[in-house]
Amino acid sequence: MRKSRNNKIDLSIPFDGVEDGCFGKEWNPGCHECNMCHDNPACSIVYYKGFKPVLAKIEEEEKFLDRVDFDLVPWSRLAKEIRNNPNKYSLEDLISKVGDYSRCKDVTMVKYKLKEFILENKFENGFIC
Numbered sequence: 003m004r005k006s007r008n009n010k011i012d013l014s015i016p017f018d019g020v021e022d023g024c025f026g027k028e029w030n031p032g033c034h035e036c037n038m039c040h041d042n043p044a045c046s047i048v049y050y051k052g053f054k055p056v057l058a059k060i061e062e063e064e065k066f067l068d069r070v071d072f073d074l075v076p077w078s079r080l081a082k083e084i085r086n087n088p089n090k091y092s093l094e095d096l097i098s099k100v101g102d103y104s105r106c107k108d109v110t111m112v113k114y115k116l117k118e119f120i121l122e123n124k125f126e127n128g129f130i131c
Contacts, residue, residue: 072115075103081123088125 029049030036039045061069080099084091091099093116100119101112 070104070106070108070111072100072104072106074105075100075115077119081119084123084125 029042029045031046036042036045080096096116097109097112100116101107101109104112104115106112106115
């Protein structure tokens, strides 16, 4: 007959890693010990707060398309401005403006959305990138 295992873990006692100072420094959601630790929720918050400056630096250098929101661009106002004064904006100005509104640093993606915008509003062909 098989021996029964004692799988009961007292979650009120911190794991060895917590005692030697891993709290908020070595948190890993995929780690079994972290998932079993009673300090997991608080540890993840402390870890994230320490990770924010690192994440901000990465976001400056990298392109995160999940942060882009083209709905923030005032498309109807932009179309009205272009119709009223077609020579006011160059293509570079529009790319810059749409990129700023949408928080998109990827010029190719901005050009794609602008091309779609130009075709939808039936602007002249000289305006297409």
